[in-house]
Amino acid sequence: MFTSFIVLIILDSSFGFIKYDTGLLKVYDYEVSSFNCQNGFSKTATINFAGTFENQPQVFFYLEKIDLERAELEFKLSITTITVTSFQTLISCAKYRVYRTQIRWFAIDDQRIEVINNFNMINPDDKTFQIKNPNAQYGFLTLTSIHFTGQIDFQLSISSITTNSATVTITKVSGKFANLKQIGYQLVVGVQEAFINLGLMTPTGGFSSGALPIQTNRWFFIALQGLNYNYADNIRIETLFTNTATTLSYTFGAWQGVTETPNRHSQIWIAYQFTYSYKALECFSVRTSRREAFDLTILPPIYLELVSLNQIYTTIGNYNYIINKSVQPVNIVILLGCPNGKKVKAEFNKCNSCSTQKFYSITYNCFNKMNYVGFYPVFKQAFQQYNQLKINMQSSSLEITQVLYDQKITEQLIIKVQILNQ
Known part of the structure; x- marks a missing residue:
């Protein structure tokens, strides 16, 4: 040869x-x-x-x-x-x-x-x-x-x-x-x-x-x-x-x-050499809401929905989900209680290539009249690909990490929401 x-x-x-x-x-x-x-x-x-x-x-x-x-x-x-x-x-x-x-x-x-x-x-x-x-x-x-x-x-x-x-x-x-x-x-x-x-x-x-x-x-x-x-x-x-x-x-x-x-x-x-490098989903817009919930105990601590995919998560645990490459953009709904005296901090991956300000960062202080917070981020892909997500849902936090198979396998955080003390 x-x-x-x-x-x-x-x-x-x-x-x-x-x-x-x-x-x-x-x-x-x-x-x-x-x-x-x-x-x-x-x-x-x-x-x-x-x-x-x-x-x-x-x-x-x-x-x-x-x-x-x-x-x-x-x-x-x-x-x-x-x-x-x-x-x-x-x-x-x-x-x-x-x-x-x-x-x-x-x-x-x-x-x-x-x-x-x-x-x-x-x-x-x-x-x-x-x-x-x-x-x-x-x-x-x-x-x-x-x-x-x-x-x-x-x-x-x-x-x-x-x-x-x-x-x-x-x-x-x-x-x-x-x-x-x-x-x-x-x-x-x-x-x-x-x-x-x-x-x-x-x-x-x-x-x-x-x-x-x-x-x-x-x-x-x-x-x-x-x-x-x-x-x-x-x-x-x-x-x-x-x-x-x-x-x-x-x-x-x-x-x-x-x-x-x-x-x-x-x-x-x-x-043996590649042109395309797989990148994580990027958030290009995020809408928020605040409202009063009369009884937080009857609501899930955190509610996650992958809109149009019929995927809803309300229970503490670790999950894996692959978003079909045809789904563009990717719309997500996150709702969570905001108990009095706490604060909610949310971060959404905004820019893979940026050296600074890579995340949209939003913080809300909680009080009785506005004790239920919603985030509605919208994500886009760099090019059409299947997006593998690892979801970690706890009583006071939510993390979504994307698994990327490139020259190496890497995991990149795209969403982090926490309930913290003020």
Whole structure:
């Protein structure tokens, strides 16, 4: 593959941390090392990063070259540990021989991408996974291991992604699916900017991608999603790259005189540097009210309503809520008692980029005739996104914090209301 991608690294100028790294692992290849993977053989490999990450990175990979012996073959492959300086893989071959698995790997420290591992799944079936980032609404799958006993014909697909889960399905071709005993794969999800998907390719033998324009600040990734294998020869795929200053291309050609195995794969450009940074909701107006409540004991100490979302909170506790990205602006109602001799202080996030005066700050002293206070803030988003809120409601305070998945996961306070002594 092209050398320029192997050395793509960025350093944090303050601390010397790298943000991403990539390389090619060749030790699981009989032509490169003393690799004889069959009959219960296993081998580990430790891959050192080109520098040190600030946080444990996420690592994902694809099989750039594979040669798997015909007959009943079973091999398992997984990432066993990841640290800030290296990661370790483990391969094992239960029966017949795995001649080679060259692995193109990628590591990134960025929370706009999430890697979910489903290594070595026995009795393959559809499966739903929990995801962290509500804005990770895009993704792809990449095959990592397999066990088969005859002809196979299958394809992995992401059938749905919601704000908290992703479902992976597998085709079940009659007469062939029963021969598929185990598969492993990685599910990679991310924000819209993370991936450019050029679509599904279905080569039946020799294949040429043609010239693909190189995308700035992105890796090229071949996501193997399925195989159509007739059980007549080895499973073989050898990816050969050619690149110019502006384009990339790859071929699947005849390997040792044998046409390569029909497969299904997607062409993905993956961002390792991002343009968009996710920001907290900003309050652009807030209306207030004061009135007399004849009996505060029959009212909730604090009332919170997310207007038009049918979300009302009146009980002490901690809550999580995701506001749909289509809700603009976000209108909120906060009502609370203001007992005589106390004061109410309210703060609303006004400006993410300001160094000072970041909050609207409002304070009311309480007295008998005006003992019930209302705040009606209206928030806007910097750009359309799902907004994940953590709500902490107590008898004399309310805090709403927004969780942001950017290069790091951060939490930013957007609302704080307190009942205080004067």
